[in-house]
Amino acid sequence: MQTLLVHGLGRTPLSLFGMAAFLRRSGHRTRFFGYSSTFENVPRIMRRLVRVLRDLAARDEPVGLVGHSLGGVFLRNVLPDVPSLRVHHLVTLGSPAAPSRFARLAWDWFPPFRVFARDCARFLMSSDTYAALPAPSYPFTAVAGTSGIRGRFAPFGNEPNDGLVSVEEARVPGSEPVLVPALHTFIMDAPAVRALVASAFARG
Numbered sequence: 001m002q003t004l005l006v007h008g009l010g011r012t013p014l015s016l017f018g019m020a021a022f023l024r025r026s027g028h029r030t031r032f033f034g035y036s037s038t039f040e041n042v043p044r045i046m047r048r049l050v051r052v053l054r055d056l057a058a059r060d061e062p063v064g065l066v067g068h069s070l071g072g073v074f075l076r077n078v079l080p081d082v083p084s085l086r087v088h089h090l091v092t093l094g095s096p097a098a099p100s101r102f103a104r105l106a107w108d109w110f111p112p113f114r115v116f117a118r119d120c121a122r123f124l125m126s127s128d129t130y131a132a133l134p135a136p137s138y139p140f141t142a143v144a145g146t147s148g149i150r151g152r153f154a155p156f157g158n159e160p161n162d163g164l165v166s167v168e169e170a171r172v173p174g175s176e177p178v179l180v181p182a183l184h185t186f187i188m189d190a191p192a193v194r195a196l197v198a199s200a201f202a203r204g
Helices: 013-025 042-057 070-081 101-109 111-125 127-131 184-189 191-202
Strands: 002-006 029-033 063-068 087-093 140-145 178-180
Touching: 002 013, 002 042, 002 070, 013 029, 013 063, 013 184, 013 191, 029 042, 042 063, 042 070, 042 111, 063 070, 063 184, 063 191, 070 087, 070 111, 087 191, 101 111, 140 184, 140 191, 178 191, 184 191
Parallel strands: 002 029, 002 063, 063 087, 087 140, 140 178
Antiparallel strands: none
16 A cells, blocks of 8 residues: 655654655555755645645555654645545644644744744644644544653643643544554654554555
8 A cells, every 4th residue: 555654843754764664564655745844834835745645646546644743733734635535544643633832832942943943833833723623534543652751840741741742732532542652753663653553554
């Protein structure tokens, strides 16, 4: 089966090479979608992503989708624009489904974040981003990590989180996230996550 992998903010397709190698060993074909938060705004990124998805839709075959963090938010945003795409399964890894509190903290307290994240950071922080998201009408699994620090002085207090996104933020209305002991940055490399993706893509 053809699969498309979309990386998260501040990352590149290289971050998903391990996942892609695992999927290829499972018999799937892999393709990446890359973008630059520093040099592209969100509308441009999403227009390019729509073109890629339309190209895949033209092949009239099932497509498996994996989105890490912001990549998952992008996919959920644009899939309604490509109704002809035969989505076999979308798996999001640490993707927020509510305004990102960590992005807000970084924007307010770490000025370099504003320089490299730019429009993508504003997109992650905006309530409008998530209010516009329809409930998934395709097979869908959200994965949330739980290995982030907790405590009185932690960014999320005692809430379970992956270091950058809390479990509550990753919860999509109508479905519960699958919890894995992983950190946000490396969630795609967790053996349990790779097994989950492979299982989702193997289902009829």
